[in-house]
Amino acid sequence: MPLTATHIQADTATVTVASQTEAITDWSHRYFGPWWNATTDTPSPGGYADGVGLVLADVDPASVDDITTFVSDYGHDETVYANARTLVARHDGITYAVQPDERIGYQADGRRLVIVGDQPEPVAVAAARLARELIRGQLLADGWTVLHASAATQNGEAVLIIGDKGAGKTTTALLLARAGWALLANDRVFARPEPDGRVRILPWPSAAAIGLGLLDATGLYDMVRERVLAGGQLHPTQHPKVTQALHDGRREPIWREDGKELKPQFFPDQLSTWLGLTLSTGARAAGLLFPAVNPEATPALVEDDRALTEADVFTSKTEDRYPDIFNLTPTAAAGPEALTEHLARLPRRSLVLSHDADANAALLAKTLQELTDEC
CATH class of the missing domain: 3.40.50 (Rossmann fold)
Structure with missing residues (x-):
């Protein structure tokens, strides 16, 4: 299958997200959009291997298994990355990582990262996150x-x-x-x-997390609810209780047991x-x-x-x-x-x-x- 690629630029920092799964590059395009000048095209094979920052991401369960085995066989550390348990191993200058519960595997060699998983959406989320981290690293190096x-x-x-x-x-x-x-x-x-x-x-x-009460107070609630009722999907990190509240037309804030407000995620x-x-x-x-x-x-x-x-x-x-x-x-x-x-x-x-x-x-x-x- 042909590759698609989303190119991202913030000031002098550049990163490309490439995949055979168009939904993955589409995710990065809509996530970075005009804020980071995201554009999408169909590159020639290998055309971006020497870029300043490159994220290759795809659905490949077999590769997840391979990375999991590699991390398990080598000595590895355990940490929390993006709110998920993550096992990390290093060998010959390459970093291998796996998030077992999410079934996401990573391989990083400098500014070239490979991300694989079982389903398109988790891979798309991880690819956008790492693209942003690559941009961040370049901007920090440039004094930001x-x-x-x-x-x-x-x-x-x-x-x-x-x-x-x-x-x-x-x-x-x-x-x-x-x-x-x-x-x-x-x-x-x-x-x-x-x-x-x-x-x-x-x-x-x-x-962007914007509370139900704030949406209502600023006159935005009705247009958001109309979009949701028509089948529009907000960010997957949104709690199901928030989605249900929008369907039901409830405008009052929703609170977790720990006192944190649950908000629509855009x-x-x-x-x-x-x-x-x-x-x-x-x-x-x-x-x-x-x-x-x-x-x-x-x-x-x-x-x-x-x-x-x-x-x-x-x-x-x-x-x-x-x-x-x-x-x-x-x-x-x-x-x-x-x-x-x-x-x-x-x-x-x-x-x-x-x-x-x-x-x-x-x-x-x-x-x-x-x-x-x-x-």
């Missing part, structure tokens, strides 16, 4: 840093929205996107200080095709927002000394979901010190948001005008 932040842009200027989990980063970014800003990222961004003293921002494509391309949002491919940082959500509060600016901290920067020490088992992170990556110094010079605001979308939007509009005037 990953921040735990959302971002929205207007006229080439970005506001970075920073805070812990649950602080309201996605809420703030979505409100700005609904107000005409372009969404650059919903949870992580790449940032790099430039010689002119500005800080460039690039997106980190990922599925593919990156669905942010534009389903929600009508504009996606941004890059900008320069103009200001920082530090939100906090309090349902009972009146939206307002608050006085505090919140600043960028180590917890807001993803490094090899703080990255928990994607340990570098394939040696894709450069050993000489730049530290975050220069970046944090540049960001510390930008105007910033801390604010409390409520569940009143209109009041939140009014406060954000006023606050961003102030930030713009200070730049």
